[in-house]
Amino acid sequence: MSMLNNRFSRALAITKMVTKLGLEQVKSGNLQSRVEQAKILVESLSQLKGAAMKAGQLLSLDLEDYFPPEAIQILSQLQNNIIDVPKIDIKKTLSDAFGKEKFAQLSHLGTKPFAAASMGQVYKAHLKINETETPVAFKVLYPGVAESVSSDVALLKKAVWAFCVITGREMDLDPVFAEIESVLKTEVDYVQEKSSSIAFQKLFSQNNWKHLEIKTPHVYENFSNHNILCTSFEEGKTLKEWIDTKPSLEKKEKVALSLLELYTCEFFKWGFVQTDPNPANFLIRDKDKLEIIALDFGASKTYSYEFRKAYIDLIKKIRTGTNADVIKSAIEFGLVDPRESEETLEIFVRLLKHGMKPVNESKKFQFSDSTFMKENAAIARELLQKLKYSAPPHQLLFLHRKLGGVYGILKKLSVEIDVHEFWNAIDENLN
Numbered sequence: 001m002s003m004l005n006n007r008f009s010r011a012l013a014i015t016k017m018v019t020k021l022g023l024e025q026v027k028s029g030n031l032q033s034r035v036e037q038a039k040i041l042v043e044s045l046s047q048l049k050g051a052a053m054k055a056g057q058l059l060s061l062d063l064e065d066y067f068p069p070e071a072i073q074i075l076s077q078l079q080n081n082i083i084d085v086p087k088i089d090i091k092k093t094l095s096d097a098f099g100k101e102k103f104a105q106l107s108h109l110g111t112k113p114f115a116a117a118s119m120g121q122v123y124k125a126h127l128k129i130n131e132t133e134t135p136v137a138f139k140v141l142y143p144g145v146a147e148s149v150s151s152d153v154a155l156l157k158k159a160v161w162a163f164c165v166i167t168g169r170e171m172d173l174d175p176v177f178a179e180i181e182s183v184l185k186t187e188v189d190y191v192q193e194k195s196s197s198i199a200f201q202k203l204f205s206q207n208n209w210k211h212l213e214i215k216t217p218h219v220y221e222n223f224s225n226h227n228i229l230c231t232s233f234e235e236g237k238t239l240k241e242w243i244d245t246k247p248s249l250e251k252k253e254k255v256a257l258s259l260l261e262l263y264t265c266e267f268f269k270w271g272f273v274q275t276d277p278n279p280a281n282f283l284i285r286d287k288d289k290l291e292i293i294a295l296d297f298g299a300s301k302t303y304s305y306e307f308r309k310a311y312i313d314l315i316k317k318i319r320t321g322t323n324a325d326v327i328k329s330a331i332e333f334g335l336v337d338p339r340e341s342e343e344t345l346e347i348f349v350r351l352l353k354h355g356m357k358p359v360n361e362s363k364k365f366q367f368s369d370s371t372f373m374k375e376n377a378a379i380a381r382e383l384l385q386k387l388k389y390s391a392p393p394h395q396l397l398f399l400h401r402k403l404g405g406v407y408g409i410l411k412k413l414s415v416e417i418d419v420h421e422f423w424n425a426i427d428e429n430l431n
Helices: 002-020 025-027 034-048 050-061 069-081 090-102 144-166 173-185 190-206 240-244 248-272 305-320 321-331 342-355 372-384 394-413 419-431
Strands: 119-127 132-141 230-233 273-274 281-288 290-294 300-302
Touching: 025 190, 034 300, 050 090, 090 119, 090 230, 119 290, 144 173, 173 190, 173 300, 190 273, 190 300, 240 281, 240 394, 248 273, 248 290, 248 394, 248 419, 273 394, 273 419, 305 321, 321 342, 342 372
Parallel strands: none
Antiparallel strands: 119 132, 132 230, 273 300, 281 290
């Protein structure tokens, strides 16, 4: 009954939010204050936490420039929002889940989490295996989060629809929110994450890494279920901590090349991508040898060979085709709606061609140079302010968030890399 009450309360909270947004006023186009609408949205999301908050964070990134700047500016505060996390009695949770006999194998169980996010918390403990105590990490899902995903996303879509009406857009947002819901449901299913983690561990161990070895934590299946994931505890520095140690340019380039190699392997070679762009999902070990530890495979997605081949074909058209060829391929791929104006489509092609500059130019690309991204952002703003029918491409929503995350890491590393190596590898993998 408490879970039902919790779900009802969340649904009621978002319904009240949508009501406060004044949908009748939205329909008539008579909104007194766009800032107030955005504030209501963010305040409600901040109170709900969990799936609704995470979806709001995604929207603040991926719908930037689609909606009023006041809304996005306030919505983006969710990126740094301090989460008032639910209390989890970790001892009781693990004992109830695995029984007293199994729980007796644990020692040094920390009652306070050493990491927390919008969907769960992570605790450290030692697991006794063959008379040896091994450090492990328990990732525990917040109660009620998994059950709230569908209702949160469905009701949140109504609020975003209000912003569509404000700006006179006629976008089909159903595919976008279906994609968000699908990935969020994957993230809150730790059995699914367990399978993804084991799959990546196998892929990583079998891969012939060209630069640095990339490893994953070991999964302890007997101490994992739908709400709990147990893995080996991995030592290492976060990327920021490692960069702060002033590593040599050679080491930074090796890390950068390895992360680019990982992305190309994930999408173009394996068709299996960990789509979370958070740089905290990587640890760097730099003692006896330099290596990377990849963490958190909850948001993993599979991309079919056919989809990846079509993606490559589109990239080839952008590199060498005429504007008409690019538009035709982009419409077929679902990137843009054919009802957009001729001017909008021309800006769209300009944005795509500009995005290919790092690959097309026969020189090393300086990731710390902000010129490219500023130019890209300017064209994107020009385009997005004119788009009327084209919603964000749902099939690329999480893939390009991951790519943007990799770009952000390389920018922080301040490296200069010839990316032709990766284009050649991509072309070879799908031919």
